[in-house]
Amino acid sequence: MIHDDLSRHFANRERPQLSADFAVNLRNRVRSPDRPSALAALRRSALRLYWLGAIAVLVVYWPDVSLTPVEVGVLAVSVAIVARVWQRALRAPPLVRVLREALWR
Amino acid sequence: MSSAADEDTDLVAVFVAERRSADFERLVERHRDSVFRVALSVLGPGRARYAEDVAQDVFVHVYRNVAAFEGRSRFSTWLYRIAYNRAVDYRRSLRADLESDAVPDVADDGAPADLLKSRALAACLGRLPETQRSVVHLHYWFGHTVPEIATTLGVQPGTVKAWLFRARHSIARCLAAKGVRW
Numbered sequence A: 001m002i003h004d005d006l007s008r009h010f011a012n013r014e015r016p017q018l019s020a021d022f023a024v025n026l027r028n029r030v031r032s033p034d035r036p037s038a039l040a041a042l043r044r045s046a047l048r049l050y051w052l053g054a055i056a057v058l059v060v061y062w063p064d065v066s067l068t069p070v071e072v073g074v075l076a077v078s079v080a081i082v083a084r085v086w087q088r089a090l091r092a093p094p095l096v097r098v099l100r101e102a103l104w105r
Numbered sequence B: 001m002s003s004a005a006d007e008d009t010d011l012v013a014v015f016v017a018e019r020r021s022a023d024f025e026r027l028v029e030r031h032r033d034s035v036f037r038v039a040l041s042v043l044g045p046g047r048a049r050y051a052e053d054v055a056q057d058v059f060v061h062v063y064r065n066v067a068a069f070e071g072r073s074r075f076s077t078w079l080y081r082i083a084y085n086r087a088v089d090y091r092r093s094l095r096a097d098l099e100s101d102a103v104p105d106v107a108d109d110g111a112p113a114d115l116l117k118s119r120a121l122a123a124c125l126g127r128l129p130e131t132q133r134s135v136v137h138l139h140y141w142f143g144h145t146v147p148e149i150a151t152t153l154g155v156q157p158g159t160v161k162a163w164l165f166r167a168r169h170s171i172a173r174c175l176a177a178k179g180v181r182w
Helices: A002-011 A022-031 A035-064 A069-090 A094-104 B003-018 B021-043 B048-068 B075-093 B095-102 B112-126 B130-141 B146-153 B157-177
Strands: none
Touching (some): A002 B157, A022 B048, B021 B048, B130 B146, B146 B157
């Protein structure tokens, strides 16, 4: 039975504990200035600016072009892809975040 | 509400009002192991360091945003939900690194056949949906009962039972597809 297989699989597996300096590290982090949040706000602002710019460009140029439904679709997909790439590029990966906080601590 | 939940509610109220570190540290002391286990149940074996990072993030978030806790649920339910969601985000951001799901962190002093079976089971566990994998880890790895898991994840015991049932079913099919017999 899978129940027994799982019990056997996990029976001898180590159950990790928090490290001894968890509380000390946490105390240091909560006492440090909230600089990561300022960066996050900057990232959010950049994204908002991007979208405002994109909408402004659309509003300015839209009356002068007549697009077929296919072209509208391609444009929408392109905008979505660019937005997604921007989002991923601006989001710091965990390793960068950990190193950044270690440097600022 | 239990007395433990009442004590949490009191501690949160005092901390929100007075921002005393001692009250926050008391909350951390009461819940840090559970938060760590919830994170580890999502991230999986061999990732204790990541789970500790998640636990730190969770408590920093709570320290800065505890006023957002509206008291509509137990504090612990709110806290563990944050831990679960953070761990899921972390796991997704580490997707490339999680190829090692297929490698169990068990001692390789057993028979090669046992090691292969363990690897197959670990690989099948890695393919489960997050909720199912998490309850399997909490139940079989950390030895939590169904009601304990339900309380931790803020769901009904029947839901946990259903997740466990589906997880076992999926694992059985996955192992059969790999041709593994126990």
